[in-house]
Amino acid sequence: MPSSKAALLSKIKNAKASVKVAPKQQEQVSSEEKKKPVKVTQNQVPKKEDKKRKLEVQEEEEEEDVQLMGADDIDLDDFSDEDDMGDNDEFDEELEDDDFFTKKKPTTTSSTKSNKQQPTKKRKQEEDEDDEDDDEEEEQVNKKKKKVFSEENFFENDEDEDDDFSEYTEEERKRLEQLSGMERERLAQIEEESRLEMADDATRQEKPTVMANYLEDHEELPEAGEDQDIGIAGVTEDLTKIHERIQENLAVLANFKDLREDGFTREDYLNLLKTDLSLYYGYNSELIDVFASMFSLPELIEFLEANEKPRPLTIRSNILKTRRRELAQNLINRGINLDPLDKWSKAGLKIYDANVPVGATPEYLAGHYMLQGASSFLPVMALAPKENEKVIDMAAAPGGKTTYLSALMKNTGVIFANDVNVDRTKALIANIHRMGCRNCIVANYDGRDMPQILPTKVDRVLLDAPCTGLGVISRDPSIKSQKGKKDIELLCKLQRELILAAIDCVDADSETGGYIVYSTCSVSVDENEAVVNYALKKRHVKIVPTGLQFGTPGFIKIGERHFDPSLKLTMRYFPHVHNMDGFYVCKLKKLKNGKKLSEEEQVREEKNEQRIQKDKSDEKNRRIRDQKDREDKNKKLLEEAIKLANGNEQAGIELFQKRKEELSLSRKKFKTNKRSEDKFRPIHERKKSGNRKQKGENMNYV
Numbered sequence: 001m002p003s004s005k006a007a008l009l010s011k012i013k014n015a016k017a018s019v020k021v022a023p024k025q026q027e028q029v030s031s032e033e034k035k036k037p038v039k040v041t042q043n044q045v046p047k048k049e050d051k052k053r054k055l056e057v058q059e060e061e062e063e064e065d066v067q068l069m070g071a072d073d074i075d076l077d078d079f080s081d082e083d084d085m086g087d088n089d090e091f092d093e094e095l096e097d098d099d100f101f102t103k104k105k106p107t108t109t110s111s112t113k114s115n116k117q118q119p120t121k122k123r124k125q126e127e128d129e130d131d132e133d134d135d136e137e138e139e140q141v142n143k144k145k146k147k148v149f150s151e152e153n154f155f156e157n158d159e160d161e162d163d164d165f166s167e168y169t170e171e172e173r174k175r176l177e178q179l180s181g182m183e184r185e186r187l188a189q190i191e192e193e194s195r196l197e198m199a200d201d202a203t204r205q206e207k208p209t210v211m212a213n214y215l216e217d218h219e220e221l222p223e224a225g226e227d228q229d230i231g232i233a234g235v236t237e238d239l240t241k242i243h244e245r246i247q248e249n250l251a252v253l254a255n256f257k258d259l260r261e262d263g264f265t266r267e268d269y270l271n272l273l274k275t276d277l278s279l280y281y282g283y284n285s286e287l288i289d290v291f292a293s294m295f296s297l298p299e300l301i302e303f304l305e306a307n308e309k310p311r312p313l314t315i316r317s318n319i320l321k322t323r324r325r326e327l328a329q330n331l332i333n334r335g336i337n338l339d340p341l342d343k344w345s346k347a348g349l350k351i352y353d354a355n356v357p358v359g360a361t362p363e364y365l366a367g368h369y370m371l372q373g374a375s376s377f378l379p380v381m382a383l384a385p386k387e388n389e390k391v392i393d394m395a396a397a398p399g400g401k402t403t404y405l406s407a408l409m410k411n412t413g414v415i416f417a418n419d420v421n422v423d424r425t426k427a428l429i430a431n432i433h434r435m436g437c438r439n440c441i442v443a444n445y446d447g448r449d450m451p452q453i454l455p456t457k458v459d460r461v462l463l464d465a466p467c468t469g470l471g472v473i474s475r476d477p478s479i480k481s482q483k484g485k486k487d488i489e490l491l492c493k494l495q496r497e498l499i500l501a502a503i504d505c506v507d508a509d510s511e512t513g514g515y516i517v518y519s520t521c522s523v524s525v526d527e528n529e530a531v532v533n534y535a536l537k538k539r540h541v542k543i544v545p546t547g548l549q550f551g552t553p554g555f556i557k558i559g560e561r562h563f564d565p566s567l568k569l570t571m572r573y574f575p576h577v578h579n580m581d582g583f584y585v586c587k588l589k590k591l592k593n594g595k596k597l598s599e600e601e602q603v604r605e606e607k608n609e610q611r612i613q614k615d616k617s618d619e620k621n622r623r624i625r626d627q628k629d630r631e632d633k634n635k636k637l638l639e640e641a642i643k644l645a646n647g648n649e650q651a652g653i654e655l656f657q658k659r660k661e662e663l664s665l666s667r668k669k670f671k672t673n674k675r676s677e678d679k680f681r682p683i684h685e686r687k688k689s690g691n692r693k694q695k696g697e698n699m700n701y702v
């Protein structure tokens with residue numbers, strides 16, 4: 001340490017002493033109290049013994065909790081499926097002798113709760129480690145401090161001095177008393193300056209050197225959206241190093257003003273971060289861009305991390321064939337370790353582990369359940385079809401949602417289960433049969449054509465649209481590298497066309513329904529909010545609440561893009577927030593049949609309508625005029641005929657009628673001649689003469 005700094009610190013010690021402890025107070029402190037351990041300040045670590053005791057108490061309490069909630073004592077009412085059964089009397093009656101109430105689940109179930117126990121142990125271990133860390137840290141801090149002050153040779157024998165300045169030698173106290181107020185102020189100022197200087201030193205020492213380190217190993221910084229070689233040409237750096245750089249970069253971006261390295265912009269750091277994220281997690285740069293535009297940086301990391309872990313395995317019990325508690329019991333007997341899915345579902349079961357393949361049990365083959373991700377329940381619950389309704393599942397294969405719709409409708413009404421992919425309709429048909437659904441008609445059309453094909457409008461439509469699958473990356477990691485902006489673009493065009501078709505299939509005047517649910521298993525805004533926003537502009541629909549108990553509201557603003565405020569009624573589900581597949585659910589109510597036009601289209605349409613009306617009235621006036629002309633002509637002819645009959649009215653009328661017949665005959669002859677001539681003339685000329693003929697007819701008509 002430079003000697004000037006040592007001198008400065010020595011002054012500070014004196015100043016601290018003078019400011020902190022007034023001589024009078026000092027006298028009041030008994031010698032015994034002086035020997036007491038220094039009081040614990042905010043930054044100090046609590047004593048190990050206290051911490052240990054606290055942990056023991058905490059652990060005892062948690063053990064009690066775990067015992068109370070132990071696997072053997074699971075409340076079997078949790079398996080009730082009454083809600084989903086609706087008012088179906090057959091299922092509503094309680095099973096009085098249901099041994100589910102008395103039987104305990106096999107002890108293997110305890111692993112279902114081991115999640116609850118684990119944290120306690122883990123926490124204790126962590127706390128112990130923390131304790132050790134804290135102690136080590138404390139020791140190190142003390143060592144450092146001792147070192148600093150021993151350099152000053154000031155309080156070198158006083159181990160506690162830097163924790164508290166309450167103990168001073170007689171000599172020091174005398175010196176303190178001699179200090180004038182001004183000196184104290186001056187020294188306080190010096191202390192402050194020195195403190196700032198030291199803080200600055202510390203910051204400088206801790207400042208991460210992300211960019212400098214990167215440029216030591218690389219020729220230049222990565223450009224925005226640049227994909228780095230990974231796998232094929234070999235990973236350019238080891239992942240640990242990339243991970244460390246990600247952490248440091250995040251720290252810099254979180255405190256950019258203080259931690260940035262000179263000469264680098266925020267954008268440089270962001271580009272490097274995105275490149276590192278795509279290398280570390282194995283995404284193409286386009287997808288990282290898509291996600292980075294949706295989440296804050298810490299949330300982006302959480303999302304990417306969540307995609308690395310599997311989601312819980314869930315099944316949906318089929319109330320057309322069984323009750324959930326019955327199914328649960330049967331599966332437990334087969335060694336499957338499960339629990340009710342959650343409060344919000346009366347049909348779902350969460351599987352922890354199984355000794356048998358869950359997709360091949362006799363119960364599965366008999367259609368007692370469907371293997372289905374928890375988030376796939378949600379669009380069907382939002383659509384909430386009623387018994388005896390007409391419903392379309394526009395993109396239905398392999399039928400997870402169709403079969404749920406069928407169960408909620410208790411096999412009544414009709415479901416048009418459609419899918420454009422003929423191979424996938426085979427799986428759809430198989431599932432419909434296995435699950436005992438008798439109200440489904442399977443169709444194989446492009447959903448966009450359905451409004452024209454279906455003979456009738458329906459009460460509700462589910463459009464579980466084809467999408468990029470950006471919400472189910474943990475199930476299919478190939479999405480990370482294989483999907484990009486082009487896929488999003490193509491799919492959102494199809495999604496827009498499908499959503500309009502779905503709306504056009506619904507009867508706005510349906511007495512029980514008039515609803516459309518749009519869902520995807522993608523998290524991208526383009527495939528979700530942007531599609532619904534488009535539909536709001538094109539059709540007479542409004543967004544209504546989904547009726548789902550949880551979820552994150554849809555985006556109404558992202559970057560520069562703004563959507564209709566009602567989009568906050570739509571629901572999003574994220575792997576890192578809800579521990580389920582990423583999903584989007586929007587419920588629409590159809591207000592009026594027909595298209596909704598843009599302002600420009602409306603003006604055009606109105607002008608067109610006015611023109612049609614004008615044409616109609618012109619035609620009417622022309623007819624009246626023609627009629628009047630004919631009457632005038634006839635009157636003139638009759639007068640001429642009477643004149644020719646020398647005033648004999650009767651003879652004049654006869655002459656007039658004869659003349660009319662002659663005119664009529666000559667007109668017929670003219671027509672026939674024209675037609676036979678026409679046969680030998682080219683079509684375009686015939687048309688022309690036809691036009692002329694019409695005009696001529698009008699002129700000759702009497």
Ligand SMILES: C[S@@+](CC[C@H](N)C(=O)[O-])C[C@H]1O[C@@H](n2cnc3c(N)ncnc32)[C@H](O)[C@@H]1O
Nearest residue numbers: 395396397398399400401420421446447464466
């Ligand atoms: C997300 S999957 C549907 C999953 C299904 N709803 C379920 O729960 O089992 C999307 C489906 O849309 C189908 N599809 C794609 N384009 C379509 C179109 N133009 N019309 C109808 N279906 C389409 C795909 O074949 C695919 O089966």
